[in-house]
Amino acid sequence: MTRFEAWLLLRRHVRTASVRRRALAVEAIMEALAGRLGGEPDRWGLLGLLSELDADFTAANPARRGAVAEDMLAGAGLQDEERAALRAQWCAGPDAGVLVRALAAAVPSARLLLEGSADREALGALTPAELAGLVEDPSIAPEASRTRVGLLSAEGLAPPALLELARARLLEVEDELFPRAG
DSSP states (O other): OOHHHHHHHHHHHOOOHHHHHHHHHHHHHHHHHHHHHTOOHHHHHHHHHHTTTTTTTTTTOGGGTTHHHHHHTTTSSOOHHHHHHHHHGGGOOTTSOHHHHHHHHHHHHHHHHHHSOSSHHHHHHOOHHHHHHHHHOTTSSTTSOHHHHGGGGGGTOOHHHHHHHHHHHHHHTHHHHSOOOO
């Protein structure tokens, strides 16, 4: 599956602009994590983009997140391991493989950064202390699992370091995430 095919699939199945924006953020974060953790940036980014594929279908039944995406992608040209990672990330623990843990950490990290900053200027202005505060403040992206954000601590990416890496990458793709009006 190419990135273009994944984007078209996401556009077809995800109606909410904010969810598509979050998928783009997860894609960017996964590319940065691949570079840091020895993964393949294109492959990891593609999984990040597809991480929100089933969001609309599972809104009423979040326990099905990932399993629905895995089924939707049957025959789509992804390896079984990649499809399984989309499912496994929703229940990943510290013993999961690095790809699954990266995906599991990238999704809530994207939520925290996007909901914790109203625009590109606010994202760029976040200090290290404010990044740490995003993890500690349960009122910011309350549905973002703080436990999952910490799944890469063994790789030297404790939550504040992960959010700094993610923030830096999101600033590189800010035009996709924060389109200018007009």
